[in-house]
Amino acid sequence: MLLFIEQILNGLQLGVTLFLMSAGLTLVFGIMQVINLAHGSFYMIGAYVAATVTALSGSFLLGLAVALPATAVIGMLVEAIVLRRLYKKEHVDQVLATFGLIMFFNELTRIIWGRQPLFMDVPSWLSGSVELIPGIPYPSYRIAVIGVGLLVALFLYLMFTRTRIGMQIRAGASNREMAGALGINIRLLYTLVFGLGTLLAGLAGVMAGPILAVEAGMGESILILTFVVIVIGGIGSVRGAFIGALLVGMVDTLGRAFLPALFRMFLSSAHADGVAASVASMSIYILMAIILIWRPQGLLPAHS
């Protein structure tokens, strides 16, 4: 039981990290109709900038404070210089161009920071553990990650439903031409949305920094999971991304934790571990297939 609760928390932590990534990606696709394969690069940039500033200053918070605007500004520059030319192009052009951006940013990080990974320490004030339930100590840092993810979800909900800019973003997503005819500067709005998306990816990278190695290409592995999340949630839907991220986080984490024990009930240990590892790695794709059979538009499609 204790292990189960601990794995639930691990799943929640992976889920909110995936939400930070997928919220930005789904926003950009839903509003701007751009498939941005380079979204993972902003996750990597956030992690690298935070690791560097934290190492130089000794302050994780300063690293966070520098990394977020840095990723947002780099994102907005990429939107203005590269993506703005792709809005009216086919999706295959967008895929090729943003794949090129992945290679560009990976090489750039190798040039600036070298081939060796960077390691970020968990900040000392978050290095302990907390007993959320008596007998289950859980790392404070992971709880902080969960808290930040939930706060971001709340912020996005309030921004989209209670603010004028949220209203304008939804209007622009629904009918770009009409929004422009009402005086809304769609080009500026797109740049801001892209900046927000990359800032969230950067935040995910910063939060993952102390848990994972910070290295070139780290964005690609999470990008695949992120695409699974937005397909499950419904492309363009932030609410769908939230539900999808939690589902993927839980299924992935619980599958890896409990499938070996399940398979050991009817297979030898050696075989069980191998089969369980394979099934666990397939589990989120099986989940995606089941959900798409049930709801081809995803769980909470945009504009529904």
Place this chain on the structure above:
Amino acid sequence: MLKVEQIETFYGSSQALFGVSLKVRAGEVVTLLGRNGMGKSTTIKSIMGLTQVTRGRITFNDIEIHHLPSYQVARQGLGLVPEGRQIFPNLTVLENIMVGAANRGGREEPYTLDEVLEIFPRLAERLKNYGNQLSGGEQQMLAVVRALMTTPKLLILDEATEGLAPLVRKEIWYGLSVLKARGQSILVIDKNLDALMKLADRHYVMERGAVVWSGETDELADNEELKARYLGV
């Protein structure tokens, strides 16, 4: 107020407008008449910056607007009620009304929510509904109210009552007459000639991408040949 001078507009290599000129003065209601496909909507799209003008000049209160993007045209004080209404289905009625209100660049005395809802009171009961939950008539009223909340100096309606039931049309024409009485300048496209002649001061008739006649309501009313030839009446 609005001066369109000899504009030419193309869709790809196909020319849609051939030197269209027209004027709307402050406080006037002006119509664009003609059969389908004669260039009326393209003229409006050209004015609003939604279609690129290749030649000619459009000024609004002496400011050149033909090279501006649509959001800057709107901020000069032009409010559009587009063909097909184009309500935002994922926004509530209240959000649809308020979404353009931040970009007011028009009249000195902006419309308030209460004022615009007074013109079409039916919408007041539907403020929390989503745009796609309204009937066609309610959507048209919402499109007018949404444009009014940008406080336009000139309100432009493309097919003001197309596809609406007779009673709903009556409500729309009544709303427009209220706006006219308040001094609102209006440029309107519609096929209901009787209602337009009661409302409007002047008319432009278009044929194959060009203005072939312009004049006041009395002149149009007396010109049976013109109505038969270009308007199919």
